Amino acid sequence: xxxxxxxxxxxxxxxxxxxxxxxxxxxxxxxxxxxxxxxxxxxxxxxxxxxxxxxxxxxxxxxxxxxxxxxxxxxxxxxxxxxxxxxxxxxxxxxxxxxxxxxxxxxxxxxx
Amino acid sequence: xxxxxxxxxxxxxxxxxxxxxxxxxxxxxxxxxxxxxxxxxxxxxxxxxxxxxxxxxxxxxxxxxxxxxxxxxxxxxxxxxxxxxxxxxxxxxxxxxxxxxxxxxxxxxxxxxxxxxxxxxxxxxxxxxxxxxxxxxxxxxxxxxxxxxxxxxxxxxxxxxxxxxxxxxxxxxxxxxxxxxxxxxxxxxxxxxxxxxxxxxxxxxxxxxxxxxxxxxxxxxxxxxxxxxxxxxxxxxxxxxxxxxxxxxxxxxxxxxxxxxxxxxxxxxxxxxxxxxxxxxxxxxxxxxxxxxxxxxxxxxxxxxxxxxxxxxxxxxxxxxxxxxxxxxxxxxxxxxxxxxxxxxxxxxxxxxxxxxxxxxxxxxxxxxxxxxxxxxxxxxxxxxxxxxxxxxxxxxxxxxxxxxxxxxx
Numbered sequence: 001x002x003x004x005x006x007x008x009x010x011x012x013x014x015x016x017x018x019x020x021x022x023x024x025x026x027x028x029x030x031x032x033x034x035x036x037x038x039x040x041x042x043x044x045x046x047x048x049x050x051x052x053x054x055x056x057x058x059x060x061x062x063x064x065x066x067x068x069x070x071x072x073x074x075x076x077x078x079x080x081x082x083x084x085x086x087x088x089x090x091x092x093x094x095x096x097x098x099x100x101x102x103x104x105x106x107x108x109x110x111x112x
Numbered sequence: 113x114x115x116x117x118x119x120x121x122x123x124x125x126x127x128x129x130x131x132x133x134x135x136x137x138x139x140x141x142x143x144x145x146x147x148x149x150x151x152x153x154x155x156x157x158x159x160x161x162x163x164x165x166x167x168x169x170x171x172x173x174x175x176x177x178x179x180x181x182x183x184x185x186x187x188x189x190x191x192x193x194x195x196x197x198x199x200x201x202x203x204x205x206x207x208x209x210x211x212x213x214x215x216x217x218x219x220x221x222x223x224x225x226x227x228x229x230x231x232x233x234x235x236x237x238x239x240x241x242x243x244x245x246x247x248x249x250x251x252x253x254x255x256x257x258x259x260x261x262x263x264x265x266x267x268x269x270x271x272x273x274x275x276x277x278x279x280x281x282x283x284x285x286x287x288x289x290x291x292x293x294x295x296x297x298x299x300x301x302x303x304x305x306x307x308x309x310x311x312x313x314x315x316x317x318x319x320x321x322x323x324x325x326x327x328x329x330x331x332x333x334x335x336x337x338x339x340x341x342x343x344x345x346x347x348x349x350x351x352x353x354x355x356x357x358x359x360x361x362x363x364x365x366x367x368x369x370x371x372x373x374x375x376x377x378x379x380x381x382x383x384x385x386x387x388x389x390x391x392x393x394x395x396x397x398x399x400x401x402x403x404x405x406x407x408x409x410x411x412x413x414x415x416x417x418x419x420x421x422x423x424x425x426x427x428x429x430x431x432x433x434x435x436x437x438x439x440x441x442x443x444x445x446x447x448x449x450x451x452x453x454x455x456x457x458x459x460x461x462x463x464x465x466x467x468x469x470x471x472x473x474x475x476x477x478x479x480x481x482x483x484x485x486x487x488x489x490x491x492x493x494x495x496x497x498x499x500x501x502x503x504x505x506x507x508x509x510x511x512x513x514x515x516x517x518x519x520x521x522x
Contacts, residue, residue: 027151028151028155028159030139032137032162033283050151052155054162054205056207057346058312058346060320060346062348064351071317091351091352095344095347095354095356096322096344097269097312097320098276098278099280100346100354100356100383100385102354102387103387103393
């Protein structure tokens with residue numbers, strides 16, 4: 001990810017285990033071993049993205065950059081809210097309990 | 113054969129009309145038309161269950177001389193000048209989650225590939241003749257397991273049953289591979305499935321480890337009674353690189369072959385993946401393996417040392433020109449220094465194999481995917497085009513051209 005996206009990336013907020021019942025905007029990305037579906041999503045500033053693990057192993061999601069956000073799917077940090085417009089690229093590394101694989105995905109955040 | 117082709121094609125088109133554009137897999141909730149849970153609320157059970165399936169057919173032409181029975185040597189999944197119904201697969205899986213900390217996986221297949229994938233004890237027994245297993249059922253239960261996420265530390269996942277091996281980069285589901293044909297490492301050098309137990313733990317975000325035991329290589333029965341060890345360490349040192357090393361070790365021979373000893377077979381497999389270039393997939397997979405007192409060498413009765421070894425490396429590069437068009441190139445080297453893995457050349461004499469495989473993949477419509485593939489195999493001694501009742505290889509090269517069509521459901 002280019003450095004001009006870092007401020008936006010820093011602003012990304014991880015929403016931990018407790019579900020937030022009032023949120024209605026966002027998208028779910030299903031992570032299989034071969035790809036994230038959808039591979040590219042477009043959301044509005046302040047929306048939340050939820051990753052669901054269907055890879056058969058541990059899926060490690062990593063947003064690039066010095067302040068990169070990373071988390072393992074299946075743990076509590078599988079929701080991310082995007083507060084700054086921009087394009088965020090991430091890599092999913094599948095490993096741990098299954099054959100390895102890696103793929104990328106993109107989150108495009110539009111201004112509200 | 114034409115009738116069978118027509119039936120398969122009609123079936124594929126009929127299914128195509130029933131399903132949306134194929135994704136990697138589709139949740140049961142989507143298939144049933146359930147309204148999606150609003151974001152931020154816990155997903156329903158059906159939203160955590162996923163279906164996947166595909167139908168794959170291929171037509172392969174050997175540009176030289178195939179061996180008797182249309183065999184392309186050292187390929188288990190394609191036949192010369194012959195339409196092949198490779199596989200019809202249906203997969204139903206759920207990974208453990210925090211809300212539903214249990215999971216399962218059931219994968220069934222039908223078609224020619226099923227014969228090659230059987231594990232000992234499930235549609236195959238010790239009397240069935242490898243490597244083609246033509247007398248076995250053309251259907252299989254490839255995976256059947258249960259799993260649970262235990263609340264220990266960051267979460268310990270335990271999986272028990274029959275599951276695809278951790279070893280290697282290519283998988284038994286061809287549409288999920290970059291190329292249509294399987295490499296030598298997959299076909300000759302590594303196991304396909306195991307029956308046993310795995311425990312996986314993420315020690316940190318960048319490293320996880322797996323340890324367990326199995327009944328052996330492609331075994332659901334355990335004819336020698338020994339459990340074998342399996343494990344894996346997956347490391348992600350940066351957002352662009354991951355390194356995964358797996359192993360499997362234990363005695364695979366029958367007790368009658370070991371004569372009171374315990375002869376170990378071992379394999380160490382490493383895959384390095386790089387995602388740092390947009391639209392490019394890069395992977396390297398390499399293996400080192402061996403077996404003590406290999407039966408193929410012991411049977412010669414002429415050698416002082418009967419341990420065998422084999423190794424190889426495959427390099428993959430793929431480029432996505434558009435969302436629909438991908439080109440792939442695979443280069444591979446496979447060493448069989450005692451010729452115990454290829455089943456063609458005489459045991460005890462070193463042979464090396466090389467292959468180059470360019471593939472064009474195009475997503476035609478919905479889940480319909482077409483592949484055109486050329487493959488050139490090269491050996492350091494005659495290994496292809498058998499004559500004299502399939503006893504004498506006459507060529508060091510083998511060239512094939514493949515047209516493969518697959519339809520991915522869900």
